[in-house]
Amino acid sequence: MSDDLYPEAILRLAQSARGAGRLDPPGLSATTDSPICGDRATVEVRAEGGKVRALAHAVRGCVLCRAAAAALAEVAEGTATAEIAALPGRIAAMLKGESQAPSGRFAAFAVFAPVGPHRSRHGCVLLPLRAAAQALDKA
Amino acid sequence: MNFDLAAIRRQFPVLRPGLHYLDSAASSQIPAPVIAAMDNFQRGGRANIARGVHRLAERATEAYEGARSRVARALNVAADEIVFTAGCTAALNIAAQGLGSRWGEGDEIVISELDHHSNIVPWQILAVRSGVRLRWLPVTQEGRLDLDALPGLLSPRTRLIAVTHGSNVTAAISDVPRLAAAARSAGALLLLDGAQVAAHGLPDLAALGCDLYAFSAHKLHGPTGIGVLWARRAVLESMAPAFGGGGTIARVAKSGTIFADPPARFEAGTPPYVEAVGLGAAIDWRATIDRNAADAHLARLTQRLVDGLDAIDRQRRAIRVLGPTGPRLPLVSFAVRGAHTHDICQMVDASHGVALRGGHHCAQPLADALGVEGSTRISLALHSGDDDVDAALAAIDQALGRLLR
Numbered sequence: 001m002s003d004d005l006y007p008e009a010i011l012r013l014a015q016s017a018r019g020a021g022r023l024d025p026p027g028l029s030a031t032t033d034s035p036i037c038g039d040r041a042t043v044e045v046r047a048e049g050g051k052v053r054a055l056a057h058a059v060r061g062c063v064l065c066r067a068a069a070a071a072l073a074e075v076a077e078g079t080a081t082a083e084i085a086a087l088p089g090r091i092a093a094m095l096k097g098e099s100q101a102p103s104g105r106f107a108a109f110a111v112f113a114p115v116g117p118h119r120s121r122h123g124c125v126l127l128p129l130r131a132a133a134q135a136l137d138k139a
Numbered sequence: 140m141n142f143d144l145a146a147i148r149r150q151f152p153v154l155r156p157g158l159h160y161l162d163s164a165a166s167s168q169i170p171a172p173v174i175a176a177m178d179n180f181q182r183g184g185r186a187n188i189a190r191g192v193h194r195l196a197e198r199a200t201e202a203y204e205g206a207r208s209r210v211a212r213a214l215n216v217a218a219d220e221i222v223f224t225a226g227c228t229a230a231l232n233i234a235a236q237g238l239g240s241r242w243g244e245g246d247e248i249v250i251s252e253l254d255h256h257s258n259i260v261p262w263q264i265l266a267v268r269s270g271v272r273l274r275w276l277p278v279t280q281e282g283r284l285d286l287d288a289l290p291g292l293l294s295p296r297t298r299l300i301a302v303t304h305g306s307n308v309t310a311a312i313s314d315v316p317r318l319a320a321a322a323r324s325a326g327a328l329l330l331l332d333g334a335q336v337a338a339h340g341l342p343d344l345a346a347l348g349c350d351l352y353a354f355s356a357h358k359l360h361g362p363t364g365i366g367v368l369w370a371r372r373a374v375l376e377s378m379a380p381a382f383g384g385g386g387t388i389a390r391v392a393k394s395g396t397i398f399a400d401p402p403a404r405f406e407a408g409t410p411p412y413v414e415a416v417g418l419g420a421a422i423d424w425r426a427t428i429d430r431n432a433a434d435a436h437l438a439r440l441t442q443r444l445v446d447g448l449d450a451i452d453r454q455r456r457a458i459r460v461l462g463p464t465g466p467r468l469p470l471v472s473f474a475v476r477g478a479h480t481h482d483i484c485q486m487v488d489a490s491h492g493v494a495l496r497g498g499h500h501c502a503q504p505l506a507d508a509l510g511v512e513g514s515t516r517i518s519l520a521l522h523s524g525d526d527d528v529d530a531a532l533a534a535i536d537q538a539l540g541r542l543l544r
């Protein structure tokens with residue numbers, strides 16, 4: 001049996017912990033919880049002129065959740081807030097096999113394609129993305 | 140009777156090479172004789188019970204009531220004290236609503252940090268509705284009920300102590316004589332959630348010392364959709380029905396309803412009569428296996444798991460095995476600093492076909508009390524063997540090698 005849910009790219013992304021921490025001065029923030037495992041993601045964003053200027057996160061979660069938060073931090077700066085807000089829907093569609101893996105700006109999320117067949121783990125990837133969308137919603 | 144692992148395994152259709160099913164504490168697997176008993180009944184005897192006078196209905200009623208007698212005999216209690224429910228959770232809710240209808244402001248119930256949400260939330264619902272006060276029995280860092288703290292929680296207002304008979308996370312088995320003595324001295328009832336203990340052999344309830352007991356069939360190699368609430372006759376008679384409907388009544392008039400005597404009072408609607416036959420068959424099947432030999436086999440495997448995890452930890456220095464040393468249920472939960480339980484579970488399945496459960500195991504107050512975010516649980520059943528233990532330990536070691544770096 002193969003262990004294909006955890007390619008090196010995802011393990012490395014999680015380990016990078018890119019974007020972990022807090023913003024100073026603080027930005028808009030939202031927290032999402034997973035009822036299945038009790039995992040929790042808090043994402044903080046600062047936006048200006050329709051673009052994300054800074055993003056930080058605090059994640060208590062699995063490799064997938066931490067890797068997704070790091071990927072989010074990788075792409076956030078300079079991205080249109082509308083695109084970040086649409087990210088949970090977009091990645092959910094990719095996981096469900098309804099759309100292609102993203103290319104271009106969001107290509108970093110292609111590493112999560114192997115999560116597709118594991119329905120119970122989709123929420124892990126989406127947890128920090130939903131927190132980011134909810135934080136922007138507070139603007 | 141002796142313990143023939145290969146013969147036991149052959150009876151479980153789901154077991155196949157490459158699968159190490161170590162999640163029996165969540166749902167146990169079902170052996171062929173139990174499937175066959177339900178299948179035969181479905182093919183040749185299905186009819187709604189207690190309502191029809193045709194022969195098929197009469198035979199179905201006999202089968203249903205026969206299952207009740209079978210359960211009662213195994214528990215060493217009277218058949219009319221056995222209420223069939225939809226499961227352990229349903230049994231606990233029926234108990235909470237049924238007992239709670241007599242209680243309100245000024246009454247107190249002791250529940251515990253060690254318990255499954257199914258034996259917490261029904262009491263919280265009751266507390267919100269009725270004003271009953273909940274007192275929390277703490278858990279020791281070893282993962283046992285802290286019975287030294289119990290006297291301080293009891294008062295003349297205590298109506299009930301509702302706690303687990305055995306923990307689905309720490310594997311601790313509760314000291315029932317001590318609980319029963321405390322309940323008696325306070326003039327309170329004692330309810331035990333037997334979901335995990337009943338999975339390894341039904342207790343003698345005449346001797347145990349509690350007043351109410353709940354469990355599910357699917358954890359003892361029986362079907363889903365059925366469980367049991369047992370209570371002493373006088374306790375059942377004092378309880379109001381949680382659900383109304385067909386089967387629960389003696390007489391219905393526009394002016395009101397007179398309820399039937401227990402157990403019918405608590406079995407609203409068409410009961411899971413096929414599943415009742417399955418539960419009876421599961422008890423029969425279990426009785427073909429030597430209890431002492433099975434207990435010894437599982438205790439040995441459990442110790443191998445604990446020792447194996449300790450050995451892994453000597454290298455990795457990150458594992459905390461939860462639960463007491465000494466007698467415990469055949470399950471082992473552990474938390475790993477720096478590795479998430481769902482990553483561990485996913486990896487051990489992918490690499491070795493090892494099926495484990497991770498998370499808070501429906502016991503969040505316990506996770507909080509022990510200071511862990513979640514844990515990974517290895518749970519054994521009659522068909523478990525050394526090969527399962529070896530696979531689990533090898534898979535866990537490999538997963539931790541990837542996750543802890």
Ligand SMILES: Cc1ncc(COP(=O)(O)O)c(C=O)c1O
Binds near residue numbers: 306335357
């Ligand atoms: C200790 C304990 N109590 C109650 C339950 C609930 O059982 P069920 O889900 O079958 O109603 C479980 C099952 O996970 C359990 O382990």
